[in-house]
Amino acid sequence: DKGAYPFYMLKEVDEQPAVMRKLVQKYFDEDGKPTIDEELLKSMSEADHLYIVGAGTSYHAGLIGARIFEKLVGIPTSVHISSEFAYEQPLLSKKPFFIFLSQSGETADSREVLVNVNKNNWPSLTITNVDKSTLSREATFTELLYAGPEIAVASTKAYTAQIAVEAILAKALGEYMNKPVAGAFDVKHQLGLVANGMQSITDSKSILKDLSDKYLSKPRNAFYIGRGIDWSVSLEAALKLKEISYVQAEGFASGELKHGTIALIEKGTPVIGIITQDRTAGLTRSNLEETEARGANTLTIVSRHLAKDNDNIILPDVDELLSPLLSVVPAQLLAYYTSLGKGLDVDKPRNLAKSVTVQ
Ligand code: F6R
Secondary structure, three states: OOOOOOOHHHHHHHOHHHHHHHHHHHHEOOOOOEOOOHHHHHHHHOOOEEEEEEOHHHHHHHHHHHHHHHHHOOOOEEEEEHHHHOOOOOOOOOOEEEEEEEOOOOOHHHHHHHHHHHHOOOOEEEEEOOOOOHHHHHOOEEEEOOOOOOOOOOOOHHHHHHHHHHHHHHHHHHHHOOOHHHHHOOHHHHHHHHHHHHHHHHOOHHHHHHHHHHHHOOOOEEEEEEOOHHHHHHHHHHHHHHHHHOOEEEEEEHHHHHHOHHHHOOOOOEEEEEEOOOOOHHHHHHHHHHHHOOOOEEEEEEEHHHOOOOOOEEEOOOOHHHOHHHHHHHHHHHHHHHHHHOOOOOOOOOOOOOOOOOO
């Protein structure tokens, strides 16, 4: 039931702080230790490579997870679109471990990969919102997202829950393997900060609505840009915008723009920069200026400690690895208000189904 909300999507965006708190409750014991099944940690620790597999938004959550696993655990991790992996399997390492990300647990493309993984007796984990779903039943291990039913076709709270569970798992595995970086990463405390931060962003809806009306309602195309983890978020931000508002949006590695795509910038093209990483903040800012010099309307989504006077959307500070949990929220709301402003059915965009059970 969406209660007083006009659309499920808005309700689900607003539920994200509560989902973060629920995950803390579900995944930590009284002493603050992650409660991940030892058998799972053992199996993962024996792998020489982690393969994350998913589709759409779940694939995008995998892109963030891979960065977190490599940093905290030190096992090389790659991320794959399931419909590609199923038919063009890359050369695998000797001891692979597979992580399936799927909100529904029913995505046919991802299942196709899992069937083959099982034929080879490779160990696997499904991270899903739906207990006893197909991908959950067929994988060796399951961890749940505890996000509650996600009704809107555009996935929001499942994306942030997937990233949070990946971070908790990476922390637990890193500690299990005695990695000092993981020991120093206080994911429980950070997820508390994230929940509060999400709340403050969802409390500033009127700013996001105004920005959507002013910059995104008319143009036919738009860009999100960023570097590193901000680039990964920009892919998800662009997907949200295109699927519900039908603005052709692209997420781009900001340094790549000048190698071709900047030719598309014209007067009024919206270019939104995501800036949360110390090392690359200055570079993304110069890339934004390059587009502005060619007529783009630039907007910024920036972590507080990197913010300047004329930035548009300021995010509370959290650990850099978890910044996607905050930077995606304004992007979800910008997409929502752009769709709403156009009078579209936000929850049921044309041509799309919530669960894609055909290949
Ligand atoms: C986009 C969206 C889709 C799904 C994709 C995978 O907002 O919802 O891209 O993420 O179809 O679905 P699951 O996660 O159920 O496997």
